[in-house]
Amino acid sequence: MTWLTNTLVLSINSHRFKLVWLGAFIIFLFILPLFSGDYLLYMVMQMAILCLLSYSVNLLLGYTGLLSFGQAGFYACGAYACGKVLLAGASLLPGIVIGVAVAAIAAIILGFFCVRHTAIYFAMLTLAFGMMIFSLTQKWVNFTGGDDGLIGIPRAALNFFYIFNIKMDTIPAYYYFVIAATLIAIYILYRILNSPLGLIFQGIRDSETRVSFVGISVRKSRLICFTIAGMYAGLGGALLAPLEQTITPSASHWINSTDPIIATLLGGMYNFSGPIVGSVIYFLLKDIIVRFTMNWMLILGIIIIILVLTFRGGVMGAFRAYLLPWLKSRLRQGA
């Protein structure tokens, strides 16, 4: 037994330990459809989409020090663009790619104005642009369908020339696609954040004057960051369109900007896995509390206040600061 606890103590913080957890989590996600109904899969897909949005928020907030209230706008860009393309009869992949591309273009154009400012001005500008997109989705009736939105978006098959052709009409099939796309996107973000570019983002968060005095254009780097964040929100939206098969202006409502902010704060914004943990917890909390009381916002508000006042680093921050050392000391005592 001593041997076992010793190995546990040694491995609990190591890279390999994290990889084992990660592997188990991914396997769980992939075998989930074997023993669960469509509703649960639908929920997990919603979590995955919230998770992408949260990463979009946290790339800006936790890694570059910018609070955006406008990510719903890019989310809607992705959703509408993907919906339009699929309604025109394209297959799934072009729909997703164009959804992401449209969100990226929107982010470059709006980011050009936003990244000149920081802190409260940046937050207000993004909120304003987000609301502009919201009213655009409502008023541009010819293109967006107004309040009715886009209806009957097909869950088109995933085909790539003649190499493969996978039908997506069933929930489990689309579930695999969403999970794969989300995991790949998160992996790419992980690489970005550990790369030179990611280091620059974190430098900007810590001190933008210092970054400019080591020879790097802060504005340009911020614009790149804003564009990547827009793409992640756009991917979330693009995945939503075939899932819901209907896209209404509510996709661009500011609530879709604040939900991921709350999820990120819940999970921990200085931790890479914070947005995943936060999205899952936020979703479950909402779902569980709603069963007991209509005033779920009140309960959630209390939980968030406690979290912000006591655990600045969110759940993952608390795990690292309190639970992990406690667990280690317990294991050591046992050994």
Next chain:
Amino acid sequence: MDEVILRSERLTKSFGKFIAIDNIDLKFKSGIITSIIGPNGAGKTTAINLLTGALHPDKGKVFFKDKDITSLTPDQSVKHGITRSFQIMNIFPMLTVLQNVELPLLSLLGKNLKWFYAVSRYRDVAEEAEKILRELSLWDKRNKVAGELSHGDQRALEMGMAIAPKPEMCFLDEPSSGTNPLERASILELIKRLAEEGSTTFVIIEHDMDVVFSLSDWTIVMNKGKVLAEGEPDEIRQNKEVVEIYLGEEV
């Protein structure tokens, strides 16, 4: 060695009605350590801000090796070979010590847009960062979070970040402020060594007279936005006007 590397022509900057820099001509010779001294509010830091592109002058021009750099932004002026440190500590407190020196190297080595491979995969960055950290005696602390270092170590780290882009000219704004005598001595030692080894021309803003007279080859005295006097440290020490307005209390 005696050629002028950086000069300003009739530089003027005012904030509202307050004239911070009043029509000054500065000259910095390459290869020597120049220090700028003067009482609080003399315009020393503003002068550096104007020369490095942090601020832009109302009037006047700045020439670096006879090239007009007046309207460059800070990141552009770094690319021309001018870096600086700050009076108020300016490091990346949440990054590790190693990351703090890796970041200034990215732009120098053209890696600032690489987005897929981890920073540690770039050999040239890693080697250069190790060299700098060993020079600063911070290599053993490379994995510590920079904000947790002692004040003196943070000062040394900031200096490392200023010299990492291999500048031709480096401004140090009160490099020893807030340090204890022991740390101050080691920082001075470090500046001296860097100035002797490298090809960087240092300009130092200082309050501490010991630092100025022990370190610099040339001294510029500023007061109320103007250059009061300049010369070799010994001359300055004997200049009556300077003694009156500035050194009086200390000498």
